[in-house]
Amino acid sequence: MPSTRPAERAAPAREEPAPLHSGVHAELSRRFITGQVTPGSSLSTRGLAEEMGVSQTPVREALSRLAAEGAVQIRSKRKIIVPTMTPERFRELLRCRELLEPEAAMRALPYIDAARLRRLKRVDDSIGSAIANGDLQGYMQGNFDFHFLIYDALPRGILNRLIEILWLQFGPYMRVVYGRVGTANLVDQHEVAINAIGAGDADALGRAILADIRDGMDLIGKSALCMLA
Amino acid sequence: MPSTRPAERAAPAREEPAPLHSGVHAELSRRFITGQVTPGSSLSTRGLAEEMGVSQTPVREALSRLAAEGAVQIRSKRKIIVPTMTPERFRELLRCRELLEPEAAMRALPYIDAARLRRLKRVDDSIGSAIANGDLQGYMQGNFDFHFLIYDALPRGILNRLIEILWLQFGPYMRVVYGRVGTANLVDQHEVAINAIGAGDADALGRAILADIRDGMDLIGKSALCMLA
């Protein structure tokens, strides 16, 4: 099972029950990263509470965290909404990714061992089959797992946390873009990255990650034609 | 009857009371950024609630946000603490700042008008007098104001939000470092930055911000001698 838990890497060995708000936040994060929420839609504390079988209190706490992470905006008009998608915001998101992710990958490279590299290849395969099956959600989950399998080789990083925040905001947008232009024309930069890792070539790895992000940048250009709201 | 407009709320704009948790978060953020909390210390929801005259609920919500921002760690052992200071963490914080802040400054440069430049000079003066008076808290507040007066010229940025998160984690550490090595040997890169802004020289501005951060890096090196925990 791929790690779907973004932040909270707790609950290691002890049989200590994880706080409910932590579970709610993990579930919501998964939905955001896999694009199961659409920009502009609204969430409600009561609705989510009932859906997840908990009270409002842990849901509110989780939503507070998501608000701090920029995944949701809390309007004073008694509305909690997913930020609407604008080309400017999308572009800035990608530029921040360009700034952080190649650096994170290059730094993490020395810590990627053979086992992790095998897992990377396995995840990349699952991404391929997800694309073949038109499984958008599976593709996005795999894409997330792939990138963070690299970055998290260097553990406990502040840098990785920042990148995670970007992905939380990024997921809902990507969903929309993929829904418009499809995933067919995806060039697989992941294979290039895997080869760079195998060769221990940090610069090549950084370039591959950068190219992967730039591909997303191109997608928005292509989808900008039909994008108006 | 010429249907009276249901509301002519154009002019006065009825003031909407800000949520309590928002105020609590703002106050706590200020304390973190100005170094009024010490690494390793613990906070309690009830204590802060009583101190600020509110219930636990808004305090918990504010602390959730601060946890998402990395300013506090929420231990499952019924403790919520300010992260302890380690040289590695301090170094990574500074490296993330190096990555983001020069870029943010260079991007914001075209949006800095004369009025903002004047405010920058005024803040820089206040920093000088704070140093002269040994007012550490005033110095840190001024330093924060100075940097974000630059970055926020380009409004509503995701990048700025990431930088703010870094500063929230940075404040408690800086307090400790300054307390150890003092603020006497601070070279004022701010003046260099102001001149670069006046000249419209983006590269020079980026270099000045970078040098300002590197100075902090040097400080930790100097204080590493007496740093053990």
Add this chain to the structure above:
DNA sequence: GTCAAGAATCTGTGATGGCAGATGCCGGAG
């Protein structure tokens, strides 16, 4: 039919109370 007033509902927000685990203090046994 149109449209506005009002009621029912839904929203985030905040306070309260209580649960269970962790901490600390204090006194008694050795």
Add this chain to the structure above:
DNA sequence: CTCCGGCATCTGCCATCACAGATTCTTGAC
């Protein structure tokens, strides 16, 4: 003196209720 058992206290956590603004639906007037 040391040690340790138990109780008082403090902790985060969560459910519940109440409140006020916003939204939606209904209803009644014209």
